[in-house]
Amino acid sequence: MNLLPSKPSPRVYPSQLYAVGYIIIALTFALYQPILDCDETFNYWEPLHYLFFGCGLQTWEYHPDFALRSWLYIKLHKILLLPVAVFRGKIHKSVYFYALKCILGMITALTASRFRTAVGYRFGQSIGTNAGLIILGGVGIHSAGVSFLPSSFSMVALFLSLSEWLRLGLDRCPDQSDSTRVWFRIIAYTAASFFLGWPFALPSALAYAIHCLLHDTTHICLRFAAGVTLLILSVSTVVDSISYGRLTLPVFNLLRYNLMPTEHAGSHLYGTEPVSYMLRNLILCFNLIFPIALFFPVSLCLQPYIANPPKPRDAWAYTATLWVLLGAWSCVPHKEERFFSQMYPFIVLSAAVTIETGHQFCCRIFSQTAASILYKVFFALYFCISIARSLALFTLYSAPRELHDAFRRTMPMHDDTEANQRTICYSKDWYRFPSSFFLPSDSERVRVAFVKSDGLDAQLPVPFRTTQSRDNDLNQSNVANSMQFTSVSQCDYLMTSHGNEVDRKNWTKSYQRSIVNAPTAPWYFRAFYLPYVSRHKLSFASFCLYSKHVESESRP
Structure with missing residues (x-):
C-alpha cells in the first residue's frame, strides 16, 4: 500500500x-x-x-x-x-x-x-x-x-x-x-x-x-x-x-x-x-x-x-x-x-x-x-x-458565572474564623457550579454545600480532605451518601433557578440573571442564537442568588 x-x-x-x-x-x-x-x-x-x-x-x-x-x-x-x-x-x-x-x-x-x-x-x-x-x-x-x-x-x-x-x-x-x-x-x-x-x-x-x-x-x-x-x-x-x-x-x-x-x-x-x-x-x-x-x-x-x-x-x-x-x-x-x-x-x-x-x-x-x-x-x-x-x-448559559462574579464582588467582609465562615448552597442546579475559582480568593471564607431537593438522589461531590483520605463515604454506584447534603438552615447563600424552593420569609433575592429554560425552548433556538429572534422565541428562567436574613435590593 x-x-x-x-x-x-x-x-x-x-x-x-x-x-x-x-x-x-x-x-x-x-x-x-x-x-x-x-x-x-x-x-x-x-x-x-x-x-x-x-x-x-x-x-x-x-x-x-x-x-x-x-x-x-x-x-x-x-x-x-x-x-x-x-x-x-x-x-x-x-x-x-x-x-x-x-x-x-x-x-x-x-x-x-x-x-x-x-x-x-x-x-x-x-x-x-x-x-x-x-x-x-x-x-x-x-x-x-x-x-x-x-x-x-x-x-x-x-x-x-x-x-x-x-x-x-x-x-x-x-x-x-x-x-x-x-x-x-x-x-x-x-x-x-x-x-x-x-x-x-x-x-x-x-x-x-x-x-x-x-x-x-x-x-x-x-x-x-x-x-x-x-x-x-x-x-x-x-x-x-x-x-x-x-x-x-x-x-x-x-x-x-x-x-x-x-x-x-x-x-x-x-x-x-x-x-x-x-x-x-x-x-x-x-x-x-x-x-x-x-x-x-x-x-x-x-x-x-x-x-x-x-x-x-x-x-x-x-x-x-x-x-x-x-x-x-x-x-x-x-x-x-x-x-x-x-x-x-x-x-x-x-x-x-x-x-x-x-x-x-x-x-x-x-x-x-x-x-x-x-x-x-x-x-x-x-x-x-x-x-x-x-x-x-x-x-444563553453564562448566568452561573456572572452570578458568581457578583457574589464575589459583594460578599461582606468578616473575620476569618470558623464561626463566621459563610456557606453557599446549591440544590437542583448543583451542576451549574462554575468551580471554586469563582469564589472569594480567601478560601476559608466560603464553604460549598448541597441541599437535598426532590429528584436529587445521585451522588454529589464532597469537600477534599487529602488526596489519600478514605474517610469520605464515596461509592462507584452513583448512590447518594449521607454526608453530601446539608440542611438549608446551615446556608448563608442559595443559588437556584427554582424559585419555588425558596421561603421568601427567610431569604432575600440579591442578584438574578436570565438563563434559557431548556425543557420549554425549541432545540434549534437553543443551539443557534439569532439576534432579535432568539430572545422572542426562547423562554428564560431566573437564576438567582438569595441571601439569608439580609435586606437587599433585587438587581437585574
Missing part, C-alpha cells in the same frame, strides 16, 4: 495568518464560553483548585479506593500556571481559571495551524485552504480547545501526530533516518494522547499502526513505542501512587471500569444515548461540514471524472480513521459530547478533500465562475451558522 504521493505540493498559504486567526478565536472562547460539562468542573478544575489552595470538591473518581483520575494530568496543568501563582494574593482566583483556558486555547490554535500547513503540503494549496477555513469556523475545535479535559488534550496530541504523518515522506524527510525521526514523533504524540490524555482515543491510531508495520524500520519504531509507553506509565504510577497513598495506575483503573462494567458499577449508570446523539452533536460542532465529511467516499468515486483530482491518490488512508471512530462510538452506550473531539482532525481532513473534489466537479458541470460562487456561498453560510452557534454558547 503506497501512502505517499508522487509529487508533493509545497504551495501553501502563510500559516502565520491562520495561526493569528485561530488564536483570536481561541481567546474569545476562553473568555466567554462557560463550562459546558460539570465533569470538567468537578473532575479537573476542583482538583486543580485543591492543589493551589488546599480546598475543593472531590468526586468518587478521586477516592483512593477507585483512583480513576490521574493526578499527573492535573499536576502538569498546575505547572502551566506557576507563573500566575507568583501573583497569589494580588489577583483573584478567577485569573488562574482564565489564564489556563487561554493557554490551552493558544496551544490548540498553534497545533491546528501546524495541521493545516501539513494538509497543504500533502494535498496541495486548495485543500490546505479548505482545511484552514474549516478550522476557522470549527466551533467544536475551539470549544474543546479551551476545555480542561483529557479528551481535549488527546485531540491536540492527535492534531500533532496527524501533522507529522502527513509530512512523512515529503522532501523534508528524504532519507531513512529523517523518516525514522518523524515516526518517533508520531509515536510520542500518540502515546501522550492515550496515556496522559484519554485512553479511549486508541482506535484513532489504527491507521498509524498499520502504516508503521509496513515501514522498513518497524522493529525500531516498536521498541521506541514500548519505551515511550513504559516511561509514561512509570511516571504516572509513581506520581499517582504517591498522591493516592497506594500502588495504582489510573489509566488501567479507568479502562477496567468502563470496559468491564457490573450491575452496580460502570459508565452505563450515567445514562445511555443512541447513535443519533453522536451525529447530532457532531452537526452542532461543524454544521454543514460534518455531512460533507461523510460524503468523502462518494468524492473518491467522482475523482476519475475530474481533470485535476485532489492529491494524493491514497487520500482514503488518511481519512478512514473517521469511519473507524464513528463505528466504535456507535457501539458504546454511554456517550457525551466531549468523547467525540478525537474525530475532529479527521472530520476536517475528510471535508477538505471532499469540498475540493466537489468544487472541481462543479467546474466541469458548470462554469468556473458559477463553481467559485457556490464555493464562497457555502463557506459564508458555514461561518454564519458557526457564529450563531458560538453566540448561543456565549450568551
Whole structure:
C-alpha cells in the first residue's frame, strides 16, 4: 500500500495568518464560553483548585479506593500556571481559571495551524485552504480547545501526530533516518494522547499502526513505542501512587471500569444515548461540514471524472480513521459530547478533500465562475451558522458565572474564623457550579454545600480532605451518601433557578440573571442564537442568588 504521493505540493498559504486567526478565536472562547460539562468542573478544575489552595470538591473518581483520575494530568496543568501563582494574593482566583483556558486555547490554535500547513503540503494549496477555513469556523475545535479535559488534550496530541504523518515522506524527510525521526514523533504524540490524555482515543491510531508495520524500520519504531509507553506509565504510577497513598495506575483503573462494567458499577449508570446523539452533536460542532465529511467516499468515486483530482491518490488512508471512530462510538452506550473531539482532525481532513473534489466537479458541470460562487456561498453560510452557534454558547448559559462574579464582588467582609465562615448552597442546579475559582480568593471564607431537593438522589461531590483520605463515604454506584447534603438552615447563600424552593420569609433575592429554560425552548433556538429572534422565541428562567436574613435590593 503506497501512502505517499508522487509529487508533493509545497504551495501553501502563510500559516502565520491562520495561526493569528485561530488564536483570536481561541481567546474569545476562553473568555466567554462557560463550562459546558460539570465533569470538567468537578473532575479537573476542583482538583486543580485543591492543589493551589488546599480546598475543593472531590468526586468518587478521586477516592483512593477507585483512583480513576490521574493526578499527573492535573499536576502538569498546575505547572502551566506557576507563573500566575507568583501573583497569589494580588489577583483573584478567577485569573488562574482564565489564564489556563487561554493557554490551552493558544496551544490548540498553534497545533491546528501546524495541521493545516501539513494538509497543504500533502494535498496541495486548495485543500490546505479548505482545511484552514474549516478550522476557522470549527466551533467544536475551539470549544474543546479551551476545555480542561483529557479528551481535549488527546485531540491536540492527535492534531500533532496527524501533522507529522502527513509530512512523512515529503522532501523534508528524504532519507531513512529523517523518516525514522518523524515516526518517533508520531509515536510520542500518540502515546501522550492515550496515556496522559484519554485512553479511549486508541482506535484513532489504527491507521498509524498499520502504516508503521509496513515501514522498513518497524522493529525500531516498536521498541521506541514500548519505551515511550513504559516511561509514561512509570511516571504516572509513581506520581499517582504517591498522591493516592497506594500502588495504582489510573489509566488501567479507568479502562477496567468502563470496559468491564457490573450491575452496580460502570459508565452505563450515567445514562445511555443512541447513535443519533453522536451525529447530532457532531452537526452542532461543524454544521454543514460534518455531512460533507461523510460524503468523502462518494468524492473518491467522482475523482476519475475530474481533470485535476485532489492529491494524493491514497487520500482514503488518511481519512478512514473517521469511519473507524464513528463505528466504535456507535457501539458504546454511554456517550457525551466531549468523547467525540478525537474525530475532529479527521472530520476536517475528510471535508477538505471532499469540498475540493466537489468544487472541481462543479467546474466541469458548470462554469468556473458559477463553481467559485457556490464555493464562497457555502463557506459564508458555514461561518454564519458557526457564529450563531458560538453566540448561543456565549450568551444563553453564562448566568452561573456572572452570578458568581457578583457574589464575589459583594460578599461582606468578616473575620476569618470558623464561626463566621459563610456557606453557599446549591440544590437542583448543583451542576451549574462554575468551580471554586469563582469564589472569594480567601478560601476559608466560603464553604460549598448541597441541599437535598426532590429528584436529587445521585451522588454529589464532597469537600477534599487529602488526596489519600478514605474517610469520605464515596461509592462507584452513583448512590447518594449521607454526608453530601446539608440542611438549608446551615446556608448563608442559595443559588437556584427554582424559585419555588425558596421561603421568601427567610431569604432575600440579591442578584438574578436570565438563563434559557431548556425543557420549554425549541432545540434549534437553543443551539443557534439569532439576534432579535432568539430572545422572542426562547423562554428564560431566573437564576438567582438569595441571601439569608439580609435586606437587599433585587438587581437585574
